[in-house]
Amino acid sequence: DAKTTQPPSMDCAEGRAANLPCNHSTISGNEYVYWYRQIHSQGPQYIIHGLKNNETNEMASLIITEDRKSSTLILPHATLRDTAVYYCIVKANSGYALNFGKGTSLLVTP
Amino acid sequence: GAGVSQTPSNKVTEKGKYVELRCDPISGHTALYWYRQSLGQGPEFLIYFQGTGAADDSGLPNDRFFAVRPEGSVSTLKIQRTERGDSAVYLCASSLRAGNTEAFFGQGTRLTVV
Numbered sequence: 001d002a003k004t005t006q007p008p009s010m011d012c013a014e015g016r017a018a019n020l021p022c023n024h025s026t027i028s029g030n031e032y033v034y035w036y037r038q039i040h041s042q043g044p045q046y047i048i049h050g051l052k053n054n055e056t057n058e059m060a061s062l063i064i065t066e067d068r069k070s071s072t073l074i075l076p077h078a079t080l081r082d083t084a085v086y087y088c089i090v091k092a093n094s095g096y097a098l099n100f101g102k103g104t105s106l107l108v109t110p
Numbered sequence: 111g112a113g114v115s116q117t118p119s120n121k122v123t124e125k126g127k128y129v130e131l132r133c134d135p136i137s138g139h140t141a142l143y144w145y146r147q148s149l150g151q152g153p154e155f156l157i158y159f160q161g162t163g164a165a166d167d168s169g170l171p172n173d174r175f176f177a178v179r180p181e182g183s184v185s186t187l188k189i190q191r192t193e194r195g196d197s198a199v200y201l202c203a204s205s206l207r208a209g210n211t212e213a214f215f216g217q218g219t220r221l222t223v224v
Contacts, residue, residue, distance in 0.1 A: 041217075042217060043203070043215030043218055044201070044203075045215070046212035087152060094208075094209055096141065096209065097143070097158060097166070097169070098155065098213065099155070100152030100154070102151065
């Protein structure tokens, strides 16, 4: 699976949009981009995934560049409960193991 | 229950002892995974079950670690002759099937070897 690069930490004011970037320049054509988050002392939680089209669900939006070498997870109105470590993971459709890396620690401040 | 359940939530054991960690996946989920998370790190893959069989155990660190899933639902991770370096949070996850589906994680078992 392709490797991803994320900033180690980010801050965001409550109520503002949180934009979390991820680079995956070696992504292959059959690999999806997944996002999970992990709130302190809890197990990881699935957020969203996509192949090449932008995706949106009740939690977030995923914007993937046309060349698929990078993506951005958008939390449109961040709340204090969104403070967590966010992991960007690239995985083939036929794969099963998630390679978490170190993720981005997002701190949402009042 | 509705989610993945792991027991115990915390386990303290002495170096050299044997421990078992249990995972109850979501009913109907055929795929089950074990991960290990050390402090400040992301979870690391240990083993993947499809049904009753271990389809990939390449992440198990050594032969002191073993996992079973005899009836295709509950899984047990077994660690023999525990070492202080085994101290970590052990996470279990399940998914409807392997591949392009989301994995649901339990809260983990925090293992401390003293």
